[in-house]
Amino acid sequence: MTESVITLLPADIKVLALLRTRVDIVAARHQDLIWVKGIADNAFRQLPALNTWKPDGANRLFAPGALTPALTLPELAWQPLTEFIPVSLPASGLPAFATARHAVKLAPCPGTEESFAILTEMRTLEAYIAAAPQVRLRHLRFAASASARVLVAGVPLPPIPGTSYTLKDRILMPAGYDFDPPVIRSLLTEKLEAARTHFLLFHVNGAYEMIPDTSFVHVTRSAVRLTAETLTHVL
Amino acid sequence: MELTEFISGLINEGNVTVAADLLSFEEADLRTAAIHLQQYYEDDCREMPHTAPALDMEAALWAAGYLYTTVQFILLRNLDASLLDTHLPAYKGERTPAAIYSADLTLRYLPDLFLLAKGLSPADPLIARFYQTAHQWPFSAAAIPLTEQVDLSAINEHPSLRQAYTDRIIQARNLSQSRLPENLPFVQAALGSYAAQLWPQFDTVINEIIL
Incomplete structure (x- = not known):
């Protein structure tokens, strides 16, 4: 050759x-x-x-x-x-870092869980506790916002107008709604450090508020009335 | 300042001190005691349902002195029963809603004293006096089971007293009072459809009555 x-x-x-x-x-x-x-x-x-x-x-x-x-x-x-003819490594088959953020969405669900909390107005709660029997108050707790919205938690809930919420994994979800997809719930509780010391209150549009555990106090007539007195500028 | 310190200790610390002898309160002591009672009334009003009755200082001071002397009779065992009428005079005014609530500022401790005295000496003439006082001031004695009919008209005519009285019956789990016809509808309304959850014994009693 x-x-x-x-x-x-x-x-x-x-x-x-x-x-x-x-x-x-x-x-x-x-x-x-x-x-x-x-x-x-x-x-x-x-x-x-x-x-x-x-x-x-x-x-x-x-x-x-x-x-x-x-x-x-x-x-x-x-x-x-x-x-x-040099060699080069093939393109990695591993998943890349996710750069796009996923917006949390809520969707109606067929569940029938009992409501645990109700978001209402301070005036509504104040009117209720004035006439309500004490036995219907002592198991309740409430947290008030500076805008005179008040979240009342406890079962049975008071029969007052407002938006009711279910509770699971320290997440308060509007009654009749769940995450879309539902698996987001476990991801949220894993990722959010604050979920250990706060309740996460979600709204139907996916926005949420963090409410510290320490914001809740027992519902007594005096506690509600004293709180209402501090909010007279917005009531 | 015996009465003033007594009221202050009762309200602020839950501990009271009384003199070793029966005595009459000085004018200055009564004036200062009235200031304490006025402040206590204003604080306590916030915990009352609806709008609390007005303050009747005469009834409030009478009740404070009455409670003071009652404690003396419990602690000073050497006191003769004949002194009860002299030193535990009945209230002379009308038992209006204001008088009932004002007297209750201190008379509300009567059930606790009743249990204490009963435990020390069930046959003590003071026990009979307790029952007598409880019948006259049922609002403050909601925790004491009473066998005789009591006049609830003044309580029933005021929504704040009526609701608070119902609260106290439920709080004390006083089944005998809850079953009385004048109380039963209010207790049922307060518990609503949660009677089995909030007061299971009452729920059982009601079911027995219905069935």
Whole structure:
């Protein structure tokens, strides 16, 4: 077997890569072609060559069977195939970091859980406790906001107008609603450090408020009336 | 300032001190005691349902003195029973809603004293006096089971007293009072459909009455 020189189209580098482990083959780029030089064994001859020549000792290239040279081998920077065709790691199949935020959404659900809290107005609660029996108050707790909204918690709830909420995993959800999808609930309690010391009160539009545990006090007539007195500027 | 210190200790600390001898309160002591009672009334009003009755200082001072002397009779065992009439005089005014609530500011401790005295000496003439006082001031004695009919007209005519009296019957789990015809509808209304949950014994009694 004698040495041959061939030229390949750049697109055929993938075919050449099949012989990448051959140490007797070198390659170089010249004039938009890949020049390959090596021993013309069967594997070499199966390359999709554009031209094939036999070089002589003076770097003259002879076409197969020709007695006169077709051209002189140009000065090329020959490289072993391992360098000419470097390897690279394939693109990672691992999931990328999520950069888009998922908006928390609530959707109606068919559940029939008992309501645990009711969001109402301070005036409404104040009117209720004035006439309500004490036995219906002593199991209740309430937290008031600066805007005179008040969240009353405890079962049974007082029969007053307001938005009722169910409680699960320290998340207060509007009655008849759940997360969409429901699995968000466990993610929220895992991710939100504040969920250990706060109740998370969600609204139907997905917005939520954090209410510290320490904001709740027992419902007594005096506690409600004193709180209402501090909110007279918004009542 | 015996009465003043007595009221102050009762309200602020829950502990009272009384003199070793029966005595009459000085005018200055009564004036200062009235200031304490006025403040106590204003604070206590916030815990009353609806709008509390007005303050009747005469009734409030009478009740404070009455309670003071009652404690003396419990602690000073050497006192003769004949002194009860002299030193525990009945209230001379009309028992209006204002008088009932004002006297209750201190008479509300009567049931606790009743249990204490009964435990010390069930046959003590003071016990009979307790029952007599409880019948005259049922609003303050809601926790004491009474066998005889009591006049609840003044309580029933005032929504604040009526609701608070019902609260006290339920709070004391006083089944005998709750079953009385004049109290039963109010107790039932207060418990609503949660009687089995809030007061299971009452629920059982009501079911027995109905069935």
